[in-house]
Amino acid sequence: xxxxxxxxxxxxxxxxxxxxxxxxxxxxxxxxxxxxxxxxxxxxxxxxxxxxxxxxxxxxxxxxxxxxxxxxxxxxxxxxxxxxxxxxxxxxxxxxxxxxxxxxxxxxxxxxxx
Amino acid sequence: xxxxxxxxxxxxxxxxxxxxxxxxxxxxxxxxxxxxxxxxxxxxxxxxxxxxxxxxxxxxxxxxxxxxxxxxxxxxxxxxxxxxxxxxxxxxxxxxxxxxxxxxxxxxxxxxxx
Numbered sequence: 001x002x003x004x005x006x007x008x009x010x011x012x013x014x015x016x017x018x019x020x021x022x023x024x025x026x027x028x029x030x031x032x033x034x035x036x037x038x039x040x041x042x043x044x045x046x047x048x049x050x051x052x053x054x055x056x057x058x059x060x061x062x063x064x065x066x067x068x069x070x071x072x073x074x075x076x077x078x079x080x081x082x083x084x085x086x087x088x089x090x091x092x093x094x095x096x097x098x099x100x101x102x103x104x105x106x107x108x109x110x111x112x113x114x
Numbered sequence: 115x116x117x118x119x120x121x122x123x124x125x126x127x128x129x130x131x132x133x134x135x136x137x138x139x140x141x142x143x144x145x146x147x148x149x150x151x152x153x154x155x156x157x158x159x160x161x162x163x164x165x166x167x168x169x170x171x172x173x174x175x176x177x178x179x180x181x182x183x184x185x186x187x188x189x190x191x192x193x194x195x196x197x198x199x200x201x202x203x204x205x206x207x208x209x210x211x212x213x214x215x216x217x218x219x220x221x222x223x224x225x226x227x228x
Contacts, residue, residue, distance in 0.1 A: 040122070042203065042218035043158070090157055100146035100165060100207055103216060105157035
């Protein structure tokens, strides 16, 4: 979905490094989310934000932090990367205008921690 | 069907046949369901959704069936094409506190044989 853009698409880094993954959207949605995807597991929610001043922890927030710089931008940081954070990371957005809306995903960042 | 574990269940079909992908969801209070398609190297793409006050919804070449009695969701793809090859997974919307959260299944790999 070109409306949700994630950078970088791939990143290899070393244990202990600080990493930032960026997400920007042109959909005009207030709600943004960060997920990780691991083989054999469903998408798991890391953090979510319902507007610029709102940040909420998801089910697996330990070791991660986020920043909602603007309505269109939501970044995910790994302060000190560890190998078990190797995964595929997805950003998503949704429109709160109506109840029960699908989330729209970017194409992901493949992150490898050595 | 859906399952946890490292290996995705696989459905192999011949081009032109109909495909049926199944999903068992977990929460009887879930009131909204989504099917996503994920191609290799891409993010999840919304296919179709259904609310709990319906038991069937049709889109272009796709139909979603909801059986709340047994907590079962299925995605039917008519006249399956090679471009339908992907991982398909369902998501249920669960009310957690004041917010609906999506819970994702692990997915089924659809392999279309020419």
